[in-house]
Amino acid sequence: MSASTHAARNASLPTSFASVVADIQELARSGGQTLWRIALDHTEFSPGMTGRLTATAPSGTSLTVLVTHVEADAAGTVWHHTHKPLQTGTRILATVDAVRAM
Numbered sequence: 001m002s003a004s005t006h007a008a009r010n011a012s013l014p015t016s017f018a019s020v021v022a023d024i025q026e027l028a029r030s031g032g033q034t035l036w037r038i039a040l041d042h043t044e045f046s047p048g049m050t051g052r053l054t055a056t057a058p059s060g061t062s063l064t065v066l067v068t069h070v071e072a073d074a075a076g077t078v079w080h081h082t083h084k085p086l087q088t089g090t091r092i093l094a095t096v097d098a099v100r101a102m
Helices: 003-011
Strands: 016-030 033-040 049-056 062-067 071-074 078-082 091-099
Touching: 033 091, 049 071
Parallel strands: none
Antiparallel strands: 016 033, 016 091, 033 078, 049 062, 049 091, 071 078
16 A cells, blocks of 8 residues: 555544443553453554543543554454453443554
8 A cells, every 4th residue: 555545544534433342351461560452342443553442430430541552363353452451341432543654
């Protein structure tokens, strides 16, 4: 894909969308930090993107989780890597911040 086609494709992406946490898996623990991967029931993220997932409790309290890496596995599941977990079934507002150079 040419640089101009890539830029045009990314310019048309939605910046925010609603979704639900479909699955979460612990990937690694090191130095007191845990790396998680989260699958959503719907996503506009693709490999190379970063952003954030924001969950809001009925009380109004919100938790924002940074998406540091996105990957797709062999089955086609898109995994959003984070350093904080979100419970399966949690409704979130996702925001795509950036597309990293591949």
